[in-house]
Amino acid sequence: MHIAGIIESNNTQDILDIIKYFLNFENKKVSFSVYGYRFKNRETWNHYCSAINQTGTEILIIKIKPADLEEALSFLPLDTLIVNNYNEWNLTLAIIRNGKRTFKNLTVIFNSDIIKTSDFTDEELCRVLCYGFNKDSNITTSSTGEPSISGQFLCYIRNMLVTANGRRIEPQEYVINLEDADIDPYNILAAASFAVLHDVNLNRINVSN
Numbered sequence: 001m002h003i004a005g006i007i008e009s010n011n012t013q014d015i016l017d018i019i020k021y022f023l024n025f026e027n028k029k030v031s032f033s034v035y036g037y038r039f040k041n042r043e044t045w046n047h048y049c050s051a052i053n054q055t056g057t058e059i060l061i062i063k064i065k066p067a068d069l070e071e072a073l074s075f076l077p078l079d080t081l082i083v084n085n086y087n088e089w090n091l092t093l094a095i096i097r098n099g100k101r102t103f104k105n106l107t108v109i110f111n112s113d114i115i116k117t118s119d120f121t122d123e124e125l126c127r128v129l130c131y132g133f134n135k136d137s138n139i140t141t142s143s144t145g146e147p148s149i150s151g152q153f154l155c156y157i158r159n160m161l162v163t164a165n166g167r168r169i170e171p172q173e174y175v176i177n178l179e180d181a182d183i184d185p186y187n188i189l190a191a192a193s194f195a196v197l198h199d200v201n202l203n204r205i206n207v208s209n
Contacts, residue, residue: 001058002164004060007066009084012063015187016061022191028198032060035068070095080197082110083108103125107126109193111186129193131190157169157170157174157196165199175203
């Protein structure tokens with residue numbers, strides 16, 4: 001079971017809703033939770049993981065408040081962390097750099113239009129997966145410059161990446177059909193980054209409310 005965290009902010013629920021929709025197309029069972037008392041005791045945590053494993057959960061996504069981030073990163077065996085803003089990235093980076101545990105197997109997904117990749121020079125500390133509309137983004141839109149055209153969102157993987165299951169994904173474009181053209185493109189890219197990392201074929205996606 002892959003364990004992911006997302007730092008809570010104003011757009012967290014929208015991103016989670018799109019992630020859930022994407023994962024459903026690959027019949028991946030995902031469970032959602034909030035970091036709290038059940039995760040602060042090792043025995044309780046192990047019982048919880050065992051219980052949701054028995055339900056067939058493949059991916060567990062945990063919402064984490066910024067105030068709980070240091071504790072959560074120290075305790076939870078996260079495979080992926082979605083970071084939504086610059087202050088949260090600075091906090092995350094400080095914890096990763098100063099933490100007593102290793103984060104080499106952690107992939108941090110963030111918006112590179114807000115968080116510049118040049119701010120991160122310690123790439124050996126963790127993996128980063130950037131989304132946005134600039135040249136430094138791993139996942140962006142096509143060269144047309146238009147994220148949504150006639151109800152289609154064009155998502156482009158600029159660089160080869162390795163998924164959570166170890167599969168290589170070569171640079172390619174995905175066409176995501178949209179019924180709601182007003183969906184925030186950053187929320188789509190954040191969810192798409194998470195989905196691609198977890199082996200979802202985005203060409204099959206038809207996003208609706």
